[in-house]
Amino acid sequence: MVKITRPTNSNNRINKGRSMKNISALLCLMLMWFLLGCVESNSSDEEKIAKVEFGLVIHGGAGNIYKGRYSEDEEKEYRLKLEEALQAGYTILKNGGTSPEAVEKVIHVLEDSPLFNAGKGAVMTSEETVELDAAIMDGSNLNAGTCAGIKHVKNPISLAKAIMEKSPHVMLIGEGAEKFAEESGLEMVANEYFFTEKRKQEIKIIKTKEGEENLKVYRDKSFQDDMYPVDGKFGTVGCAALDKHGNIASGTSTGGMTNKKWGRVGDVPIIGAGTYANNKTCAISATGHGEFFIRNVVAHDISALMEYKSLTLQQAADEVVMKKLMGQKGSGGVIGIDKYGNIVMSFNSDGMFRGYITDKGEPFTAMYKN
Ligand code: ASP
Secondary structure (H helix, E strand, O other), X not given: OOOOOOOOHHHHHHHHHHHHHHHHHHHHHHHHHHHHHHHHHHHHHHHOOOOOOOEEEEEEEEEOOOOOOOOHHHHHHHHHHHHHHHHHHHHHHHOOOOHHHHHHHHHHHHHOOOOOOOOOOOOOOOOOOOOEEEEEEEOXXXXXXXXXXXXXXXXXXXXHHHHHHHOOOOEEEHHHHHHHHHHOOOOEOOXXXXXXXXXXXXXXXXXXXXXXXXXXXXXXXXXXXXXXXXXOOOOXXXXXXXXXXXXXXXXXXXXXXXXXXXOXXXXXXXXXXXXXXXXXXXXXEEEEOHHHHHHOOHHHHHHHHHHHHOOOHHHHHHHHHHHHHHHOOOOEEEEEEOOOOOEEEEEOOOEEEEEEEEOOOOOEEEEEOO
């Protein structure tokens, strides 16, 4: 016979006591979970409070830019040029201009300066010419314009903007792109306009057997910057801006990599790799070893982490630049802004020429780590 044991009163009391304990433990856990949730959502909510009415952030390339490398005068020269670019964008934004307008103007200043690897002073190809790439993207409508292999347009960023605004296309290259530039009334120059003595020397050294070998070693071991024979910093320029209308945009301009061959095109004019903007997430401009930025679709990857995983701009940029790229020895960095005015400047190299300015009107510039 099966004996059914009925719970006694004392068993009942014990069980009741236990379930009360269980319930209170559960309530405690739920309360903790709720509180933790509040803390977490507060921290990302903080990111979603408009910090500034407008603002912009720039870079002038990343690479082996370490303290002691530049003289005080050289440092000053770089910082002044970065400040000039920031002020140019600030004036446009302050007067109600749009973010693509500010991006174009800022990049003009940097393209016209021989200090950077864009426009005048860009690096040379193995054929000892200059071939330029540029891109711009408007985060308010996902419109974009990009150009590659440009030899005669004084300001490639303006060509990119004209492609975005006046053509039904996103990307134009080489002679066709230059024909479009002429038809759009852009200023054309001889290829020699872009040459500087420094770049001519640089390409000569790199083209020696030893220089080529050093460059190869440098690129294979991107982080051992001191192995690079001559300049070694990348020097591309870029800008991301938020305007008073709440729209963001970004743009990038470059001569690419020194001694490039065979019509090589880097990440800059590849939308999603070196340049990307979307009001929903962020506007990004990258600089670094382009092949890594293309393979990892860096700029869009940062945007996707924000869109699909709710990461903040800083978290998303660090995830891609400091973890993913670094894991592959992909040297470089990004700058970016979101529609709330959060700004990021993340890089895994020794330094990155960089700066930002907001509606407060005080420019910040820096070159080295920390
Ligand atoms: N990302 C550029 C390229 O690979 C180089 C640079 O940033 O300076 O073309």
